[in-house]
Amino acid sequence: MTRSEAKAASQDDAAAPATTVVRMRGTAAVVGGKRIWSQVSLDVRAGQFVAVLGPNGAGKSTLLNAILGLTPVEGAVEVLGGSPGRRNAGIGYLPQRRAFDAGVRVRGIDVVRLGLDGARWGTPIPWLSRAFAPQRFRDERERLRQVVEMVGASPYAHRPIGQCSGGEQQRLLIAQALVRRPSLLLLDEPLDSLDVPSQAGISALIRDICRRENIAVLMVAHDVNPILPYLDRLVYLARGTVVSGSPEEVITGERLSALYGIPIEVLRDSAGRLVVVGQPDAPAMHHRPSAGRGAV
Numbered sequence: 001m002t003r004s005e006a007k008a009a010s011q012d013d014a015a016a017p018a019t020t021v022v023r024m025r026g027t028a029a030v031v032g033g034k035r036i037w038s039q040v041s042l043d044v045r046a047g048q049f050v051a052v053l054g055p056n057g058a059g060k061s062t063l064l065n066a067i068l069g070l071t072p073v074e075g076a077v078e079v080l081g082g083s084p085g086r087r088n089a090g091i092g093y094l095p096q097r098r099a100f101d102a103g104v105r106v107r108g109i110d111v112v113r114l115g116l117d118g119a120r121w122g123t124p125i126p127w128l129s130r131a132f133a134p135q136r137f138r139d140e141r142e143r144l145r146q147v148v149e150m151v152g153a154s155p156y157a158h159r160p161i162g163q164c165s166g167g168e169q170q171r172l173l174i175a176q177a178l179v180r181r182p183s184l185l186l187l188d189e190p191l192d193s194l195d196v197p198s199q200a201g202i203s204a205l206i207r208d209i210c211r212r213e214n215i216a217v218l219m220v221a222h223d224v225n226p227i228l229p230y231l232d233r234l235v236y237l238a239r240g241t242v243v244s245g246s247p248e249e250v251i252t253g254e255r256l257s258a259l260y261g262i263p264i265e266v267l268r269d270s271a272g273r274l275v276v277v278g279q280p281d282a283p284a285m286h287h288r289p290s291a292g293r294g295a296v
Helices: 003-015 062-067 108-117 126-132 135-149 166-178 196-213 253-260
Strands: 020-031 034-045 050-053 072-077 092-094 182-186 218-219 233-237 241-245 265-268 274-277
Touching: 020 062, 020 108, 020 218, 034 062, 034 182, 034 218, 034 233, 034 241, 050 062, 050 166, 050 196, 050 274, 062 072, 062 092, 062 182, 062 218, 092 166, 108 253, 135 166, 135 196, 166 182, 166 196, 182 196, 241 253, 253 265
Parallel strands: 050 218, 050 233, 092 182, 182 218
Antiparallel strands: 020 034, 020 072, 233 241, 265 274
């Protein structure tokens, strides 16, 4: 191939549309016989950072469960080119969690390793892998090093995870979700209980991983303001309905007020960044489903 041909091919690749990772059309979720939300139409493409927002009980986690094939849905849903639940090996998932207790002595690197070993039977014994599958052992050790470095956790990865800060723990758990090279990353409220600087740091990290690794990220969040500068698209769930689009399309006082049914203002700070004022923390509008069906 000549230099001019290579340049033209590179330009064609850059102009090609990104792969659609999640596609929903007229989708509704039903939990315990109750319809949680309906008429959701959504496209999430490779390399996009998409936030799922809304008040408590609106069905944010249910949306992730629907993508994983854990919640019954009506309508069309396609995930990584197949039905929900059929391609979960290509999905990295970080569920809602509390911080590790200070007394937990498991090293951060071993928590990350669970992302490699979690689908296998039994307890992983590294020296057995080293003895009987040396090449796999070397490959996995190198992958652990890469992913820990990717999330900026190298300085504390060998520390007991209970002695890491909340932000450090989240970076290690994101590394765990990334270690098997997923095409889609689902994060359920990873910013919960973090201070504002840590929220900004994790949000910037996720955006950078999206771009560098060409991974689609769908992240449930409680507050849009800390993550807004980093997002490509938003999905707002409220009162059984959904609004989705770019931040400029969705973050308007008129649209959010209509969605939530209360007055909400959208302002710009001195740097021109959008700030949502009056965002409600409404009580749950649906009963939580029974154990094993996924939280709303």
